[in-house]
Amino acid sequence: MPLRAPRAWLDIALEARTHDAARAQLATLYHSPLGIYVVQSAVKRETLCVRFDIAPEDFDFTLHTLMRIVPEATIGSLRPRQGGQAC
Numbered sequence: 824m825p826l827r828a829p830r831a832w833l834d835i836a837l838e839a840r841t842h843d844a845a846r847a848q849l850a851t852l853y854h855s856p857l858g859i860y861v862v863q864s865a866v867k868r869e870t871l872c873v874r875f876d877i878a879p880e881d882f883d884f885t886l887h888t889l890m891r892i893v894p895e896a897t898i899g900s901l902r903p904r905q906g907g908q909a910c
Contacts, residue, residue: 834899
């Protein structure tokens with residue numbers, strides 16, 4: 824039985840000048856196919872930071888869906904699951 828690659832974190836940043844804008848952005852993500860991958864979110868200085876917990880085999884799907892749903896997102900690097908806050 825082959826070993827599966829470990830899951831990884833992917834952070835994105837979205838502009839959110841108000842709390843209402845941040846809530847609207849989060850609602851968009853939660854109601855999309857990506858909602859199941861969201862594990863953390865935080866608002867920092869007019870920026871909504873969202874962390875996704877994804878399996879390596881879902882990376883392609885996640886990127887394509889992010890670009891379709893929130894094309895204005897700044898996509899961070901894929902990295903191992905370790906301590907720390909989103910963005």
